[in-house]
Amino acid sequence: MDGVHDMGGIDGFGKVEVEKNEPPFHAKWEGRVLAMQRAMGYAGAWHIDHSRFAQEKLPPVTYLSSSYYQRWALAMESNVTERGFASPEELKAGHASTPGKTLPRKLTIDVVAAGMTRSSFFRQQQGPQRFQPGDKVRTKNIPAAARRAREAVPSIPCDAEGPVFREPWEAQAFAMTLALYDRGLFAWPEWAAILGDEIKKAQAAGDPDTGETYYRHWLNALERIVAEKGVTDADTLQRYHDAWDHAADRTPHGAPIELKAEDFR
Amino acid sequence: MAQDHDHSHDHDHDHEHGSELSDMQLRVRALETVLTEKGYIDPTALDAIVEAYETRIGPRNGSVVIAKAWTDPAFKKALLADATKAVASMGHMSRVGDHLVAVENTPQRHNMIVCTLCSCYPWEVLGLPPIWYKSAPYRSRAVKDPRGVLSDFGVSIAKDTEIRVWDSTAETRFIVLPMRPAGTEGWSEDKLADLVTRDSMIGTGLPLNPNQVKAG
Numbered sequence: 001m002d003g004v005h006d007m008g009g010i011d012g013f014g015k016v017e018v019e020k021n022e023p024p025f026h027a028k029w030e031g032r033v034l035a036m037q038r039a040m041g042y043a044g045a046w047h048i049d050h051s052r053f054a055q056e057k058l059p060p061v062t063y064l065s066s067s068y069y070q071r072w073a074l075a076m077e078s079n080v081t082e083r084g085f086a087s088p089e090e091l092k093a094g095h096a097s098t099p100g101k102t103l104p105r106k107l108t109i110d111v112v113a114a115g116m117t118r119s120s121f122f123r124q125q126q127g128p129q130r131f132q133p134g135d136k137v138r139t140k141n142i143p144a145a146a147r148r149a150r151e152a153v154p155s156i157p158c159d160a161e162g163p164v165f166r167e168p169w170e171a172q173a174f175a176m177t178l179a180l181y182d183r184g185l186f187a188w189p190e191w192a193a194i195l196g197d198e199i200k201k202a203q204a205a206g207d208p209d210t211g212e213t214y215y216r217h218w219l220n221a222l223e224r225i226v227a228e229k230g231v232t233d234a235d236t237l238q239r240y241h242d243a244w245d246h247a248a249d250r251t252p253h254g255a256p257i258e259l260k261a262e263d264f265r
Numbered sequence: 266m267a268q269d270h271d272h273s274h275d276h277d278h279d280h281e282h283g284s285e286l287s288d289m290q291l292r293v294r295a296l297e298t299v300l301t302e303k304g305y306i307d308p309t310a311l312d313a314i315v316e317a318y319e320t321r322i323g324p325r326n327g328s329v330v331i332a333k334a335w336t337d338p339a340f341k342k343a344l345l346a347d348a349t350k351a352v353a354s355m356g357h358m359s360r361v362g363d364h365l366v367a368v369e370n371t372p373q374r375h376n377m378i379v380c381t382l383c384s385c386y387p388w389e390v391l392g393l394p395p396i397w398y399k400s401a402p403y404r405s406r407a408v409k410d411p412r413g414v415l416s417d418f419g420v421s422i423a424k425d426t427e428i429r430v431w432d433s434t435a436e437t438r439f440i441v442l443p444m445r446p447a448g449t450e451g452w453s454e455d456k457l458a459d460l461v462t463r464d465s466m467i468g469t470g471l472p473l474n475p476n477q478v479k480a481g
Contacts, residue, residue: 008381008408008432013401016417022395024319029293034318034393035311036297043305048435052383068384068399073293086299094295100303107306112313 002143004060030069037072042111044104046079054078149178152188153195157214170215177222185229194228195221239264323392327440328461330355330390332454334367335445345369348440352390364437365390370444370468374427377415377468378439379407385433387440391466398467408432418469441468448475 007013025031041047054075055063063071081088090096131137146163150156156174157164165171181188198217203209207217226232243263251257286294300306330352334341344351348365365387368376380386381404386394397403406414411428415421422428431439443465449457459478464470 005382007401007404008379010401010405011409013405016397016400016402016406016414018397018418019395024393025315027289029290031315031318032293032297032311035314036293036300036306038314039306039310040300045305052435055383064401068396070289073289073296076296077292080296080300085305086303090299091292091295094291094298096299096302100300100305103305106304107310109307109310109313112310112317 003056004063005056025069029073033069033073033076037076039107040076040079040085042105042107045085046083050079050083051075054082146174146178149174149181149188153192155195155199155214157211165215166212167215170218173215173219173222177218180226180231185231186225191221191225194225197221198224318393322388324390324461324463324466325458326392327387327390327463327466328458329454330440331442331461331466332457334442335449335457336454341442344442366431366437366439367442368429368431368439369442372423372426372444374429375422375468376439376441377407377411377428377430378433378441379404379430380433381405381408382432382434385435385438387438390440391463395463415469418464420470441466443468443472446472446474 025034037051041051051072052075055071057078058066058071058074062074066074077091080086081091085101086096090098150158150163163171163174165174177191180186181191195218198220199207199209202213202217202220207213223234223237227234227237240259243259244257246263246265247259248257250263297306297308297311301308330344333355334344340351343354344367348367351367352365368378370376378386380398384394384399386398388394402417403414408430411430412422415428433439443461445457446460449460460473460475462470462473465472
């Protein structure tokens with residue numbers, strides 16, 4: 001996931017400040033947070049990547065303005081509630097109102113005394129090895145959302161760098177679709193079905209099917225899905241279409257086109 | 266339980282009776298109570314974990330490893346080949362989670378470790394990472410301007426020495442094997458370990474010189 005936590009190389013954070021004789025914890029609650037994290041990890045409630053992902057999902061402003069153990073605590077609250085180990089109401093009340101789920105293990109004092117071994121972070125190989133040490137590789141930056149879209153909709157025109165667009169509006173339509181997917185408006189199979197249907201309809205109507213019109217079909221599918229899901233309707237889209245047209249007409253060539261109230265008439 | 270008031274808690278306002286807890290204290294207590302009542306965690310085990318990090322698990326573990334590598338060529342070879350295995354063979358600390366990689370400083374190359382994404386760090390050998398290691402300035406700049414970061418620590422490395430920065434992950438963590446200081450010929454491992462600072466094993470510092478420690 002590409003986000004504000006991925007700090008390598010960002011300018012402007014200033015000088016490294018070293019605290020002399022720093023204690024392990026600056027407040028008692030920090031130690032409790034660390035210990036709870038270890039205990040829940042040992043119990044098998046979630047693993048290290050879940051913890052980190054929950055931190056990475058924090059709003060950027062929260063991430064940057066929270067202390068290290070505050071981020072841990074916020075991430076733990078979301079892992080506890082999102083994974084159903086307790087409800088937000090229970091956390092708010094500070095008491096459990098129902099019994100807990102069964103977990104594989106429980107960290108007891110005997111386990112700690114026997115040596116606090118961290119659970120293994122080893123991950124099984126996910127597929128055949130594609131490179132050898134020393135091989136030259138070229139990396140490409142495909143944001144996670146675009147990668148998921150490509151996996152779900154294999155017809156998206158791509159080159160080695162990722163999706164390719166012939167015009168800015170194509171990229172806008174693509175980005176809007178990703179954003180709506182991220183908001184949970186639809187699942188990718190649903191999108192692929194509607195897009196496939198729009199392509200079929202266009203072909204039946206004589207579309208040359210050379211790839212140049214791909215994002216026209218995409219846009220048709222996007223207009224259809226937002227209407228089907230009740231985000232907006234065809235009339236509203238038409239109203240905005242005409243307003244943008246009006247705004248373009250009254251704007252001198254080269255100046256930025258901006259939508260104003262007067263354009264809606 | 267008034268005694269565990271947060272040190273940084275704001276006490277400027279008056280409260281005539283009862284105790285007061287900061288927002289974080291309240292939220293963390295709520296978590297601990299709920300998770301305990303649900304049967305997921307045992308508070309006495311939490312006490313033991315906190316105690317271990319406050320008293321036992323610290324950079325001395327790593328200093329002993331480095332001192333052994335300075336005096337025992339076979340151990341040094343084993344450490345550079347597979348640090349997880351070599352550290353386990355010493356038996357003085359808990360098993361290191363998965364891959365620990367020791368990177369050796371030489372006159373030609375100085376090594377530094379960082380975790381740009383968060384805070385991965387070899388806890389078993391170095392203890393908990395210091396705040397600066399987890400801070401935005403270190404995470405952002407270590408990979409781009411390592412010499413600038415070193416100067417924040419008052420360390421300067423010869424211009425013609427290459428600086429290599431290792432970015433940690435959950436699965437692979439690093440420890441720097443610093444160069445043994447001159448003038449320590451014939452020293453015991455124990456005495457040598459006193460020279461090995463935490464920062465020298467992160468690469469933001471150098472080992473102490475013999476004249477910086479009390480004669481023992």
